[in-house]
Amino acid sequence: MQLHESIEGKKFFLVLDDVWTEEPQNWERLWGCLRCGSKGSRILVTTRKVKVAIAIGTTKSNIIPIELLSDEDCWSIFSQVALSIRSDIEEYKKFENIGRQIIGKCKGLPLAVKTLGSLLRFKRKIEEWQRVLESELWELEEVDKGLLGPLLLSYRDLPPPLKKCFLYCAIFPKDSMLEKDKLIRLWMAQDYLKVKGREDMEVVGEEYFESLAMHSLFQDFERSEHDGRKIIRCKMHDIVHDFSQFLTKTECSALDVNKSRLQLPCWKARHLMIMGEMSKEVPFPSFVYNETKLRSLAVPRRLYYKRTIASSKLFDRLTCLRSIDGPPVRKIPKGIKKLIHLRYLALGWNPWIKELPEALCELCNLQTLDVSGCDNLKRLPERIGELINLRHLMNSRQDDSSYMPRGMERLTSLRTLGSFVASRGKSSKACSRLKSLNKLKHLEGSLTLRRLGNERDLGDDNDDEKVDLKSKMRLVELNLWFDRTTETKGHRVVLECLQPPRSLEKLEILAYEGxxxxxxxxxxxxxxxxxxxxxxxxxxxxxxxxxxxxxxxxxxxxxxxxxxxxxxxxxxxxxxxxxxxxxxxxxxxxxxxxxxxxxxxxxxxxxxxxxxxxxxxxxxxxxxxxxxxxxxxxxxxxxxxxxxxxxxxxxxxxxxxxxxxxxxxxxxxxxxxxxxxxxxxxxxxxxxxxxxxxxxxx
Missing domain, CATH: 3.80.10 (Leucine-rich repeat, LRR (right-handed beta-alpha superhelix))
Known part of the structure; x- marks a missing residue:
């Protein structure tokens, strides 16, 4: 409707880039909106599949096939990537001859050229380039497509842990936006990150991600709007995604419940994503409950408002799961304690969950718990302090949370804490005070403090330890939300004492009544x-x-x-x-x-x-x-x-x-x-x- 209103009676030029959908019925509603435009409007569609062009209604005379790149164009791309750090002219010339031979095997495909350029950029010896040129991978029958060879070479150059991280991405649907931080936490859940000594897992994950990006296995980076450097999301090129699925076979599967046939066999799957719109006519596939060797199960959040799944079967049987992302369940059963390997549990934006069982606190390996946007969840489990390995607690947008359970100070591994609800004068035996944050020395990113205003939240009069935020130099965003039911004097005292770290980049103060x-x-x-x-x-x-x-x-x-x-x-x-x-x-x-x-x-x-x-x-x-x-x-x-x-x-x-x-x-x-x-x-x-x-x- 918005599209119809915005172009009605106007001349427009619409570009639909990299289209894969073949079914004509999926285009009918779009064409209905576009017909209201003025005469002379044009639509440009780019696709790799002739069937897509036909499904859209393009005539053969209007199809413009894109020619392959010339040798000089290929060399221009390759040299900018592979030789950009070589400033010495003699060194440049030494590598140019063998480099031109290598790009000759790319058959004019820009992705292949870029992939090989990324692979060879940090290889400083001519012998390393020679090995790539003479690799037996160029002799494979599949290489006549022009891309498998470069991608295999780039993949084989990765150390084993990075290979696992790359292949895991095959679980996501084609053209998905991958959230970098979430992806790293999922890698952590599968124990793919090899940490030495006192290294931080998240830091190692960042290094892995950057390495895969440098190999041109990620693209279309969406960066932070503030500094323009930090990567927030990215995509995999469609062909790179196909390549990852080619390597994983059926170990990583993404199944659409709306398809007439589930084409990919799941009985070998270790990592599974269920897509599509579930309903009474299209229920959650029951065979999943028998996939007892599953290590990852993901269900996109858009399914929540259609139909829920049988949580008791899910949590009682799939005991090998290490990550559960977004299952639309009405209740978390006590049987969740059987999932002793579980490290990642994302229940965010689930409107049905009202409480979390205390049994969840027996998951001693849990690293990530995401309950963001669970509006009907009133509080966290009382024994949450037992989750001593918890590193990321996403609990933002829980406006009705009454308090933080006692024992929060035991979560000393926490890196992420969405929000902390002040006690509103409740007994210290029942809840955690703000000074509990002092023990959480690794907090980073964004933090929201809710229902502020009671002076006792800062510590008792006879308590030498007061809340200390100044030392948390990894915090970059702080939201101070005050409670209007408390006295104005308390607001002034609390705001004066809550001194943020000097590293802070974003600050919000809400409902302060001083x-x-x-x-x-x-x-x-x-x-x-x-x-x-x-x-x-x-x-x-x-x-x-x-x-x-x-x-x-x-x-x-x-x-x-x-x-x-x-x-x-x-x-x-x-x-x-x-x-x-x-x-x-x-x-x-x-x-x-x-x-x-x-x-x-x-x-x-x-x-x-x-x-x-x-x-x-x-x-x-x-x-x-x-x-x-x-x-x-x-x-x-x-x-x-x-x-x-x-x-x-x-x-x-x-x-x-x-x-x-x-x-x-x-x-x-x-x-x-x-x-x-x-x-x-x-x-x-x-x-x-x-x-x-x-x-x-x-």
């Missing part, structure tokens, strides 16, 4: 690596700290700060000598001598319903305010009267959104606003309502 955020001399301004800051629904907070002094802040969101009436120069972080002169020139603009918000790119104000004034400021000595600001949104701020000159004169601002802010709309909109010329240089402007969008607006 009248001020901690002062400038306190911990917030020590977060010199902070890139994203969100203050949300802090209704009683009247003024803000000197956020302009945060050197790396890129995104700032202020939402629901309904007690803020004025953003003064303290918000920018005016130099102390300028503040001292404030009494002498109260009516004049202050002068800023330091760059304020030097890296800020996105500034968002939401529901600032009582905000009236945004102070201006003179700029001295070439210093600037928000020199990189690109996106400014002001939504539901009806009392704000004007924008400061340093915003109006910004040359970097690319996008300005003013929604439901009557004074700003009347002042700046294109038709009637007297000060429209002051913002007309901004490429993308949007007012609503009322007020038309400006030329070039969103």
């Amino acid at each position: 009248d001020t955020i901690p002062p400038t001399s306190n911990w917030m301004l020590s977060l010199t690596k902070l890139r994203v800051l969100t203050l949300r629904h802090c209704f009683l907070c009247e003024c803000l700290p000197c956020l302009g002094k945060l050197p790396c802040l890129e995104t700032l969101t202020l939402e629901g700060m309904t007690s803020v009436k004025r953003l003064g120069n303290e918000f920018l972080g005016i130099a102390e000598d300028d503040q001292a002169r404030g009494d002498q020139a109260e009516t004049a603009s202050s002068i800023i001598r330091d760059t304020a918000f030097p890296r800020l790119e996105t500034l968002i104000f939401l529901l600032m319903t009582n905000w009236e004034e945004w102070d201006d400021c003179e700029i001295a000595g070439g210093k600037t305010i928000m020199p990189r600001l690109r996106h400014l949104s002001i939504c539901w701020s009806p009392e704000l009267k004007a924008l400061p000159d340093y915003i109006l004169g910004s040359t970097s601002l690319d996008k300005l959104l003013i929604y439901y802010s009557r004074h700003l709309n009347n002042r700046y909109n294109m038709e009637t606003g007297p000060e429209w010329p002051k913002i007309s240089h901004v490429p993308n402007i949007s007012f609503t309502p009322p007020g038309p969008a400006a030329q070039g607006s969103l």
Whole structure:
């Protein structure tokens, strides 16, 4: 429906890349949406299969076969990959002759060229290249396809543990996005990672992943939106996926329950993924309950809302399982304790699970427990402290969790903890206090602290040990969510004491009810690596700290700060000598001598319903305010009267959104606003309502 509405009556050019679906009925709904486009629209489909082109309805005259690469094009790709680290001209020439002979065996296929280039990049001896050229693999009958030889050579070059990790990927459907961290945890569950001494398994897994990527066995990397370096997800090339299945035979199987016949035999499978839409007519395949040698079972989460499976049979019989990912079950039976080899249990986003049995805590080998998004799960098992090998506890988005069971401090191997729920004054005999986090020295990534506000959560008055977050330098994201049922004084004390580590890059404070955020001399301004800051629904907070002094802040969101009436120069972080002169020139603009918000790119104000004034400021000595600001949104701020000159004169601002802010709309909109010329240089402007969008607006 959205596609239909977006292109109706318009001329469009649609590219469908790398299509494999052959069934004509799968295309009928899509074509129905596309027929509403204007005459002259075009669709380009890329595929490796002629049958796909025919199923789509392409005529033979419209099929454009892609020619193989020329020898020179192949050499260009190969040399960029294999010889890029060889700067010496003589060394380059020495390898060029044998390199051209090697790419001659690739038969013009770019994937083969890239794979061999990746294989030979770090082989520094000419003899190693010669062995590749003379390998007996080129004599195999299957090599006439041009790709099996290079892939086999690359695969054989891997050490045994990496071969296992690569072959395990055959369990995923073709064209799947593979989550890197999840993949590493699944490798851990199968004991594929060979750890020496005090090495961290997750670090070894990262090294394995990078090695496979360097061999061109992964591609289409999706990287972190913040630093652009860390890989979040990736894919396997379709042919590489076929190659992995070719090597695993039936050991790794992915079965679609909607297919008329299950083509792959499962009786030899060790790793199995069940796909498709289960229903009364298409139940979960019962033969799976008899596959007692299964080591991995995965069921995509989209099946949850169709039909559940018999959990008692699953957990009673498949006792060799090391990983269970996403089974749609209504209840976890006590029989789960029989799965003594289980290391990975993912139950996330399951709406039926209301409790976890205490028997689950007998799984002494469990490394990963994922219950994220299980909205009806009220609490974790009381004996969770017995899971001493647990490394990853994903329990985010459990808004109704009442408390954290006693014994959390025993989980000293934890690397990931989604959220920790404060005790709300409950007896220490019943639950874990925040100071339990002190024992979890390896915590990393993201952490959410919920229901904050009770001073006793920090430790008893006679307790020398207080909660310590500063030492957890691997944490990069922290969410502090306060409880409105506690006293405002408690909010201030807790926020003052919860000092995050200086490594923090992202911070959110929600529902804090103090009248001020901690002062400038306190911990917030020590977060010199902070890139994203969100203050949300802090209704009683009247003024803000000197956020302009945060050197790396890129995104700032202020939402629901309904007690803020004025953003003064303290918000920018005016130099102390300028503040001292404030009494002498109260009516004049202050002068800023330091760059304020030097890296800020996105500034968002939401529901600032009582905000009236945004102070201006003179700029001295070439210093600037928000020199990189690109996106400014002001939504539901009806009392704000004007924008400061340093915003109006910004040359970097690319996008300005003013929604439901009557004074700003009347002042700046294109038709009637007297000060429209002051913002007309901004490429993308949007007012609503009322007020038309400006030329070039969103």
